[in-house]
Amino acid sequence: MILIGGGCCENTAPILMKNFRVGQSDRLLGEADGVKVYAAAEMYPLVSATPSIIDVTDGRGGGSFSLEIPRGVRLTLRPLSG
């Protein structure tokens, strides 16, 4: 699953994890390729207001434990243009 969280070294970013216990106040935003996407409670009003896509960029993020990082890519949240 993906949790969109924030703070410190990576700002607001989708974190891809396995076996993460989703919390009661995390909000389900939708699904991306069959993977559930949640927003942490404090992020929900901020990200749900902006139509966004989850994109993949080159790079390795800012130190989170998102699962794609060892592959040299990083998920990123982008506002939908237009």
Add this chain to the structure above:
Amino acid sequence: MGASVQKKYDHFIGGTWRKSGSGKTIDVLNPATGDLLTRVAAGDSRDVDAAVAAAREAFVTWGKTTPIERQGIMLEIANRIQKRARDYAEMETMNVGKPIRETVTMDIPLAIDHYRYFAGALRHIQGLTQSIDPDMLHLTLREPLGVVGHILPWNFPLLLAAWKLAPSLAAGNTVVMKPAEQTPLTLLELANDLRDILPPGVLNVVTGYGPEAGAPLASHPGIRKVSFTGETTTGRLILQYASENIVPATMELGGKSPHIIFPDADVERAIEGVLIGVFLNQGEICTAGSRLFVHDAIYDSFVGKLVAKVKGIKVGDPMKEDTQLGAIVSREQMEKILSYVEIGKKEGAILLCGGTRPSDPALSKGFFVNPTIFGGVRNKMRIAQEEIFGPVVSVIRWNDYDAMIAEANDTPYGLASGLWTENLPLAVKTAKALQAGTVWINNYNSLYAGAPFGGYKKSGFGRECAFETLQYYTQTKSIFVSTAEKPIGLY
């Protein structure tokens, strides 16, 4: 340039360099130039297992060292760093992109002082005694935990390593550290520099990515505590791992700290404080005063002077002595900061300066962002709520004290705060009203060993840098001593 960086580094495990189980490496760049700086090992659970095993073995002896022995070693650690202070400063600047004047005057001296502070503080690790009755004595011992795992961020690599390593060692624990994959250089050099004074296995450094090296460390059944400084969701994940083994954690997570300017503020000092608050380390600092609350009565003149001052900030090669703003740590971080500039504009904030990459062609290969000010920001905007982690400040106009305090506290975070006024009662009242782990009055971003550092709310828990930190690195044993000569007569 004095500092010589090796072409590659292995893990540092059990007092020696050890090749990674995976055989893979990670490129480490100099963000001011985009050039390759060095390569480090891409560690995984095999390396973490070896490091924890080495640390456990070392703990048998290190955990029994006397306070005098540990104090001597820690003072020597400080002296070793001091001897190569300029080297460490240059390496940190080359790896993180921060200006040499900051590493020379802040990062390295603060790190050195941290070892000296805990070298002294450890002599005060004491228990208590009680005489319960003529035949029963009670006493407590504070004992080390065992192996402690630390996961470090990229913004102050050597300093934050000191924040965690010093109290860990002072209390008699052994350590496995996973530095950020972008910035492992100074910690690896430190491990090497301390080879002849720290017994093998006391300090182990495993480099690697979070999911591959950090996760196995945080969830390892052989550690007795984990500490993490970094982003909030990963903090939650690490807490879940810690719960598997029922180990305590220290969490230092994000912040969106309010910086409040009252009408009677000393303007010249306050403006310098704003710059220190949000442009030091390129704003890549958890305590950044990124929400600037300026009172209506002085808004136009203050912001005008602020913009003029910020436009004069020297952005450039961080190795140059007069550079005031260096490079952002990576291309992705730079792009994220610039995307927040676009978000701010779309939200209706007014871009007063910056928001672009420098035009100097000498800086085009590096990851630089000009210092940026947004005016007319409302507290609910994304640029006011989300941590941008770059040289961007959002200015919010205020005139009602209670409403301003409510807005200052209207954030999931609570790491730090600052305020500028000449009115002492007002300063004390405001300091008490702010929900933050640090309040800076007529200063900002001051750090000092002995001043507890940590967050309220979702900025985390636990306190670093202070004497109370030793409580988090020891455990209490209650010992009852009976000197009775006859049975009690119960049975």
